[in-house]
Amino acid sequence: MESGVRLILDELIAAKNRGAKIRIITGRYLNITQPSAIYLLKDRLGNYADIRFYKEENISFHPKAYIFDYDDGGDIFIGSSNILESALLSGVEWNYRIEKTINYDDFEEFKREFFRLYHNNTVKVDDEVLKEYSLKWKKPKFDFDKLREDKNVISIFQPRGAQIEALYELRKSRIEGFNKGLVVAATGIGKTYLAAFDSREFKKVLFVAHREEILKQAAISFKNVRPKDKIGFFNANNKDLDCDIIFASVQTLGKEEYLNEAYFTKDYFDYIIIDEFHHAVSTRYMNIINYFKPKFLLGLTATPERLDNKDIFELCDYNVVYEIRLRDAINKGYLVPFHYYGIYDETDFTKVTVINGKYNEKELEEVLMINKRADLILKNYLKFEKERTIAFCSSKRHAEFMAEYFNKNNIQSCAVYSGEQGKYSLDRDIAIQKFKDGEIKVIFVVDMFNEGIDIPDIDMVMFLRPTESSTVFLQQLGRGLRKSKNKNYLTVLDFIGNYKRANLVPFLLSGIEYDIEKIRKSKYVIKEEDFPDGCVVDFDFRIIDIFKKQSNELLKIEEIIYNEYIRIKEFLGYKPLRYEFYKYVDEAIY
The missing domain is CATH 3.30.870.10 (Endonuclease Chain A)
Structure with a gap:
C-alpha cells in the first residue's frame, strides 16, 4: 500500500x-x-x-x-x-x-x-x-x-492516490513530446495540489482562473508545496510581475493591453495551468492560450463535456493525460459515497419561459419563492441531523428568501453571493468561518460555491434549482464529497419537478452516458448496481413518472437536430458550415 x-x-x-x-x-x-x-x-x-x-x-x-x-x-x-x-x-x-x-x-x-x-x-x-x-x-x-487514524501526526504535503497516478502520466506525456495536456478529475481529488506538485520542475509558473476565491485558495496550495517561491497576483487590483508563480484573473490578463512584451514575453512562463478548463473556449482564455508559448500547458477540469465539448479537447491537442470520473473516484475510496434523495416538487415549470435553452430568471424566481415550497424544503432538511449544509439557489433573491425562511424557523442560515448584499447575506469568507465554527448550519449560495471552494466538513447539499447543466450538477454534488474525519457519506436532497431534462439526473449520478436513442426506444433503465459503491439513490415514485413521461416525449430525430443547429448558430453568431456543425454538436445527439 x-x-x-x-x-x-x-x-x-x-x-x-x-x-x-x-x-x-x-x-x-x-x-x-x-x-x-x-x-x-x-x-x-x-x-x-x-x-x-x-x-x-x-x-x-x-x-x-x-x-x-x-x-x-x-x-x-x-x-x-x-x-x-x-x-x-x-x-x-x-x-x-x-x-x-x-x-x-x-x-x-x-x-x-x-x-x-x-x-x-x-x-x-x-x-x-x-x-x-x-x-x-x-x-x-x-x-x-x-x-x-486519530494519530498525532503532522500532515506533510505530498501527492496521494490519484495524484500520484496523474503525476506519473504527466511526466510520461512530456517525455513523449507533448507540450499540452488535460487532466479530467472529479471534484475533490485535489487538482490544484496536483498542478502544484507537477509544476515543481519548472521555474516560472502561471495559474489562470475566472474567480478570485479560486486564485486565493490555489495560492495557499502552491505555497504549501513550493514554500520558497515568490508568489504574486495579476488581477484588477494587483499587477505583480517579478514573481516565480503568478495567479492571474482571466478577466484581467486576458485583455490585449496586458498580453504584450511590456508585461510578459511570450515565453515568460515555463508552465501554465488553466483551471476549470471547460471555460477555456471563451475569448479571454483563448487570448492567453494563443499568446503564451510555455514548455507545458495543463488544463484541469472535472467536467470537460460542454455542448461544444470537442473544442475543449482540441485546445489540449486531444491529449487527455489522466482521467478519473466521479463513479471511479468513489469506488476507489478517494471520495465519500452519497445518499441521494430525489424529493417530489409539485412546482409547475411548464409555465416558465425558456430562452436560448435556459429558464427566464425572473419567472423562475416567482415559482421557486413560495412558502409552500420552502416549507417542503425545511421539513425534509429537518429529517436529517446535519451540521453543515450547502443549498444551491437560482438567484440572489431566491437565496435571500430561503435564508430568511430558515432563520425564522430557528435554523441559523445565511445567503452568499456576489454583488450588492441583502439582509441575510454575509461576505463569503466570514460565512465560511462561521460555517466551520458551527455558528451557521446552512449557507444558501448562488454559483459561487460551484467551483474551487473546498470545505471537507460539508455533510449535506440541497439542490433547490432545476438541473439545467450536467457540469453545474456534478460540481455542486462534488462540493460535499471530500473526505473528512467522522464523515462516512454525503446526504443529498434534490427537489425535482417537471422541469426540462429532469431525466438527466439518474445518468449524472451513475456516470452512464445519456443515450437519447436508447431512452426513446425505452431500452435503457438505470439499475441499482449502476451507481457507485456504497451509494444510496432513492427517487419518489412521482419523479419516476416524470422521467418516464419525458422519455416518451423525446422529440423526433429531425426536430432534435434542427434545435441543435439553431443552438450552434446562436453560439457561433453565424450560420455554421457542415464541419462546424459536426465539431460543436452535442455528443449525445451525435
Whole structure:
C-alpha cells in the first residue's frame, strides 16, 4: 500500500544507488495492492526496479517475505508484515529471520522458491498492465488505512492516490513530446495540489482562473508545496510581475493591453495551468492560450463535456493525460459515497419561459419563492441531523428568501453571493468561518460555491434549482464529497419537478452516458448496481413518472437536430458550415 511504500522508498533509492538489484512480486487478490503504491515505486525508481504481479488474480498471494542477499551473507524475513504503515510500525506482527551464514540451506531454498515464482508465475508490471489494473481497481471492503487514524501526526504535503497516478502520466506525456495536456478529475481529488506538485520542475509558473476565491485558495496550495517561491497576483487590483508563480484573473490578463512584451514575453512562463478548463473556449482564455508559448500547458477540469465539448479537447491537442470520473473516484475510496434523495416538487415549470435553452430568471424566481415550497424544503432538511449544509439557489433573491425562511424557523442560515448584499447575506469568507465554527448550519449560495471552494466538513447539499447543466450538477454534488474525519457519506436532497431534462439526473449520478436513442426506444433503465459503491439513490415514485413521461416525449430525430443547429448558430453568431456543425454538436445527439 501507498502508506508502506513511503516508509521504505528512500532505502530502495539508496539500494539502487549502490547498484543493488531490486525485484518485487506483489498480488492483485481482493484489490489490497493499491495502484498508487506501484505508481509511486515506478515514478521514483523508473524501470530500475523489476516489479511483477503474481499471475493468478483470483488466488491469494500472501508470502510476506523479504530477501536480502549480500556478497558476504544474507537475511530473509518471513512473517505477517505486509508493506503498509500499520503493519510495519504499529500493528502486532510476527516476523522470523533466517540468516544465510547460520541457515544456508534454508536461505537457498526460500531464494530458489522466489525465483521459481519470479520466472514462471508472474506478469511484468509495465505501464499498460498498471493502467489496466488501476482502471478496474476498487477500494477493498476493509480499509487498512483506518488503523492509523486519530494519530498525532503532522500532515506533510505530498501527492496521494490519484495524484500520484496523474503525476506519473504527466511526466510520461512530456517525455513523449507533448507540450499540452488535460487532466479530467472529479471534484475533490485535489487538482490544484496536483498542478502544484507537477509544476515543481519548472521555474516560472502561471495559474489562470475566472474567480478570485479560486486564485486565493490555489495560492495557499502552491505555497504549501513550493514554500520558497515568490508568489504574486495579476488581477484588477494587483499587477505583480517579478514573481516565480503568478495567479492571474482571466478577466484581467486576458485583455490585449496586458498580453504584450511590456508585461510578459511570450515565453515568460515555463508552465501554465488553466483551471476549470471547460471555460477555456471563451475569448479571454483563448487570448492567453494563443499568446503564451510555455514548455507545458495543463488544463484541469472535472467536467470537460460542454455542448461544444470537442473544442475543449482540441485546445489540449486531444491529449487527455489522466482521467478519473466521479463513479471511479468513489469506488476507489478517494471520495465519500452519497445518499441521494430525489424529493417530489409539485412546482409547475411548464409555465416558465425558456430562452436560448435556459429558464427566464425572473419567472423562475416567482415559482421557486413560495412558502409552500420552502416549507417542503425545511421539513425534509429537518429529517436529517446535519451540521453543515450547502443549498444551491437560482438567484440572489431566491437565496435571500430561503435564508430568511430558515432563520425564522430557528435554523441559523445565511445567503452568499456576489454583488450588492441583502439582509441575510454575509461576505463569503466570514460565512465560511462561521460555517466551520458551527455558528451557521446552512449557507444558501448562488454559483459561487460551484467551483474551487473546498470545505471537507460539508455533510449535506440541497439542490433547490432545476438541473439545467450536467457540469453545474456534478460540481455542486462534488462540493460535499471530500473526505473528512467522522464523515462516512454525503446526504443529498434534490427537489425535482417537471422541469426540462429532469431525466438527466439518474445518468449524472451513475456516470452512464445519456443515450437519447436508447431512452426513446425505452431500452435503457438505470439499475441499482449502476451507481457507485456504497451509494444510496432513492427517487419518489412521482419523479419516476416524470422521467418516464419525458422519455416518451423525446422529440423526433429531425426536430432534435434542427434545435441543435439553431443552438450552434446562436453560439457561433453565424450560420455554421457542415464541419462546424459536426465539431460543436452535442455528443449525445451525435
